[in-house]
Amino acid sequence: MSPDRLKVAVIGAAGYGGGELLRLLLAHPGADVRQAASRRFAGEPVALVHPNLRSLRPLVFCRPEEISPCDVLFLSLPNGESMKSMDRWLKTGTKVVDLGADFRLRRAEDWKQWYESDHQCPDLLDRFVYGIPEINRAAIRSASCVAGPGCEAIASILGLRPLVRHGLVRGGAVVIDAKMGSSAAGARPSDSTHHPERAGAVRSYRPTGHRHTVEISRILEAEGANFSLYVTATAIDMVRGILVTIHVFPDAGAVTEKDVWKAYRAEYGDSPFVRIVKENRGLYRFPEPKILQGTNFCEIGFELENGGRRLVVMSALDNLVKGAAGNAVQCFNLMAGFPETTGLEFPGLHPV
C-alpha cells in the first residue's frame, strides 16, 4: 500500500469505538475518511452523535450497505456481528481492521466455548493477524486483515508477556484483577448502564470466567506460558480507562527488580506507546488510567514483595484508545507504511 492518503471507512461509526476511530482518522494526515456508517443515524450528521467532532470536516452517516470500496475498512460492531458479513466486507476493503472479538481467536472451538455460539466463518480465522503492534509488528505490516484485541486483554498481555518471554513467570497461578470504566460496555444503554445503577458503582460484574481469559492465555501459551490464568473484572466509577493489577507468585529469590526492568526494557525499547512507570516520588508513582485519557499509551509499573514471592504488575490504558481505536490506527499506520505514531501523538491532559 502506498503511503499517500488512503480512502478509509468506518462501520459501527455511531458507537464509542467508532467515534474514537473517526476522531483519530479525521485528524490523520494519511487518511481520507470517505464514509461512516450507522443504521440508526443514517442521513444525520456525525456531530449529532459525536459532538466533539463538530469542527472537523462535515460528515453524514450512511447505511452500512452504502459503504463503497475503500483502501481500509474499519469495523466496530458488537461481538458476533462482523462475522455475519465478513465475506462482503473483505470485498469492500482492500484491507480490513475489525475491533470486535470475532476474529481474535485462532480456533473456532475457543469461540464456541467462550462466546457460546458457533463461529460463522471459521475458514476466515487464519486470515486475521492479532492486532497488538508491540507483539506482532512485522505480521501487521504485511497483513490484509487485523483483529483488534480486547481492552483488558491488551493491558494484560502487554504487562505479562515480557515476564513470560524472560522466564520470570513459570507454573502456578497468575491472577489478573481488572477495573473497568463504563465506556467499555459500549454506547447501547442497558439496565446495568443506567446512570442511577452505574454511577458510584464498584460492581464485581465478572469475578470469574471473563471471556478475555482465553485471548490472553492463547497469546501467552504461544510464548511457553504454563501457568493457570484467572481474570476478575470490576466495573468502577470512571467513564474511560482500565487498570489491570496482575499478581504473579514467583519462587522466593527467583525474580529481582533488575530482572523485571530488563525484561520490559528489552521488549518495549522500540515501542513508542508503552511506558514503564515506577517512580519514587510524586502523586503518579504507578500507572493511572485517569491521566491516559484520550492517549494511545499503555503504562506499566510493578513492585516486588516478600523477598520476591509476589510480583504485582499494574497496566493502565484508555480502553477506547490504546484499548480499541488508537491501537487500530497504530495497526493502520503499520499496514499503510506510515510512521507508527502518526495521528496518535496526543499526550493527554492534566488535570483531568
Ligand SMILES: NC(=O)c1ccc[n+]([C@@H]2O[C@H](COP(=O)([O-])OP(=O)(O)OC[C@H]3O[C@@H](n4cnc5c(N)ncnc54)[C@H](OP(=O)(O)O)[C@@H]3O)[C@@H](O)[C@H]2O)c1
Ligand atoms: N468499548 C470498548 O472499550 C472496546 C474496547 C476494545 C474493543 N471493543 C470492541 O469494539 C466493538 C465495538 O464496541 P463499542 O463499545 O464501540 O460498541 P457500541 O458503542 O455498542 O457500538 C457498536 C455500533 O455498531 C453498530 N451496529 C450494531 N450492529 C450492527 C450491524 N449488524 N451492522 C452494522 N452496524 C451495527 C451500532 O450502531 P447502529 O445501530 O446505529 O448501526 C453501534 O453504534 C465491540 O466488538 C467491542 O468488543 C470495544
